[in-house]
Amino acid sequence: MGVVALADFGSTFTKVRLVEPEEGLLLAQAEAPTSIETDLMDGYAAALEAARRAAGPASAAIEEQLAVSSAGGGLKVAAIGLVEDLTAAAARQAALNSGARVEVVLAGALSDEQLDQLQAARPEIVLFAGGTDGGQAELVLENARRLGARGIGGNAVVACNAAVAAEAAELLRAGGNQVEIAANVMPELGRIDIDPVREVILRVFLEHVIGGKGLSASADFQRMVRLPTPEAVLEATRLLGDVAVIDIGGATTDVHSNRTEEVEMPGIEDPLLPAPLTLRTVEGDLGMRFGAAGVAAVDGRWIADEAGGEGEAIRQAVSLRTRDPKWLPEGEAALRLDGLLATACATHALARHCGTMLLTPGRNGPPTLVRSGPDLREVELVLGTGGVFAHRDDGKEILQKALARRGPRSLTPAEPRLGVDANYVLAAAGLLATEDREAAVRLLQRELDLTPS
Numbered sequence: 001m002g003v004v005a006l007a008d009f010g011s012t013f014t015k016v017r018l019v020e021p022e023e024g025l026l027l028a029q030a031e032a033p034t035s036i037e038t039d040l041m042d043g044y045a046a047a048l049e050a051a052r053r054a055a056g057p058a059s060a061a062i063e064e065q066l067a068v069s070s071a072g073g074g075l076k077v078a079a080i081g082l083v084e085d086l087t088a089a090a091a092r093q094a095a096l097n098s099g100a101r102v103e104v105v106l107a108g109a110l111s112d113e114q115l116d117q118l119q120a121a122r123p124e125i126v127l128f129a130g131g132t133d134g135g136q137a138e139l140v141l142e143n144a145r146r147l148g149a150r151g152i153g154g155n156a157v158v159a160c161n162a163a164v165a166a167e168a169a170e171l172l173r174a175g176g177n178q179v180e181i182a183a184n185v186m187p188e189l190g191r192i193d194i195d196p197v198r199e200v201i202l203r204v205f206l207e208h209v210i211g212g213k214g215l216s217a218s219a220d221f222q223r224m225v226r227l228p229t230p231e232a233v234l235e236a237t238r239l240l241g242d243v244a245v246i247d248i249g250g251a252t253t254d255v256h257s258n259r260t261e262e263v264e265m266p267g268i269e270d271p272l273l274p275a276p277l278t279l280r281t282v283e284g285d286l287g288m289r290f291g292a293a294g295v296a297a298v299d300g301r302w303i304a305d306e307a308g309g310e311g312e313a314i315r316q317a318v319s320l321r322t323r324d325p326k327w328l329p330e331g332e333a334a335l336r337l338d339g340l341l342a343t344a345c346a347t348h349a350l351a352r353h354c355g356t357m358l359l360t361p362g363r364n365g366p367p368t369l370v371r372s373g374p375d376l377r378e379v380e381l382v383l384g385t386g387g388v389f390a391h392r393d394d395g396k397e398i399l400q401k402a403l404a405r406r407g408p409r410s411l412t413p414a415e416p417r418l419g420v421d422a423n424y425v426l427a428a429a430g431l432l433a434t435e436d437r438e439a440a441v442r443l444l445q446r447e448l449d450l451t452p453s
Contacts (some may be wrong), residue, residue, distance in 0.1 A: 002019055004018070004064045005018055006067070006428040007047070009215075009225070011036075011069065014034045017428040018052075018062070019428065021435075024443040025410060026423060028052070030047045032047040040216045060434055064435070065224050066434070067224040068427055068431050075101065078106070079094075079104075082139060083306055087273065090185045090273060096127070096282060097234065097276070099230035100228065124205075125201060125204055126154065126157070126238070127197070130160045130187065132189060133163065136161065144169075148171040151175045155177065156181060157201055158182075159185040162183070165184070182396075196211075198231075218308070227430065231430070232429075232430030234280050236431065238278055239444060242381065243258055243379060245385060246349060246383070246386075248387075257280075259376070263378060270371055271372055278334040281352065286298075292341060295344045299347070299348065317334070346399060346402035356371075376411055376412055379416055383419040395422070396418045417450065422449055
């Protein structure tokens, strides 16, 4: 394979990376405003031309053009299950691991109010789960009947009790939905099976969703797009082994983690729904611009103490960032506050992503230790990605401060190496892996800043 153009259609900017896969070499990078108001290929053409100029004669050898996309709101999914902490939670996690934005999660017998909520959310895919294999069937079918009768239409993926999945799919098709069936996302209590569902969601995204968004009149756009952007980052995370990736954006902070094996802890109870070894979480209240108010709400006192400023001044600075997501900091005070916001985002997003060790009262016996979520204490690498890590030179210090603030019972990484994705190569590498996995590994090894702190 010759030079590959790897594009990321973002909500604000379209980024292009030119990569020589044989050596895993990043030849050039460029970006242009995402042309959502005209045609996404306009912004892509501008970014590609800038990257070609930067690469020089090497760009003449471009043989393939691939893309990921989060433009137009990304992939919007609604998750439905029977029990909030079981099948509904499993469906939500499967959607997140597919690179989706989860618009709404519904559990139990679907009411008119819940169906109204679902209809208002306008998801592009409804992930319909419920019941273990051979378990609850009547309520699963009743939910499918009510959902089909509402006639919402659109795309649905059925991942419920396998014994009634085909019948549930027919009930949804009767309501005008295009329906695909996947393996049950929770085939038995205590086991979550995400990958088959993720593969079906990705197929529906490529075949029905991406072309239906009206983002481009060009057939090249639909041909190029292979993954939602978060799914590409998660794919790159898998390539890095035992790792936690903190992706700090303007509106949200995502955490992706991968563990090659579960840590065995004799005598300690696991959560009712164990976390998968590869996990993505999204914190919608933590971000550098749209999400800045949420950061101040959960960590405002610490930010004010560290900034040495008055609470009112901090509130005004946060308000400025919330109102104008394209605002860039100038001056030492503004840069310092951005660094503190990033530290707070990383601190709380990682803490929520990881588990906690809880001491619960025992039944007629001594207290019992319970692990509430994934144990990442042995993770070898914590990697920062996003604009704050690409445009600052203190990314590792931000990660260090966030890890130092870990709670006493937290299962966050204990002594990891730290790295920074300074050139936004994670999504590009995950995309490249769809064509050449080894080339993607070479790109990551070359371009990520993984030197010891």
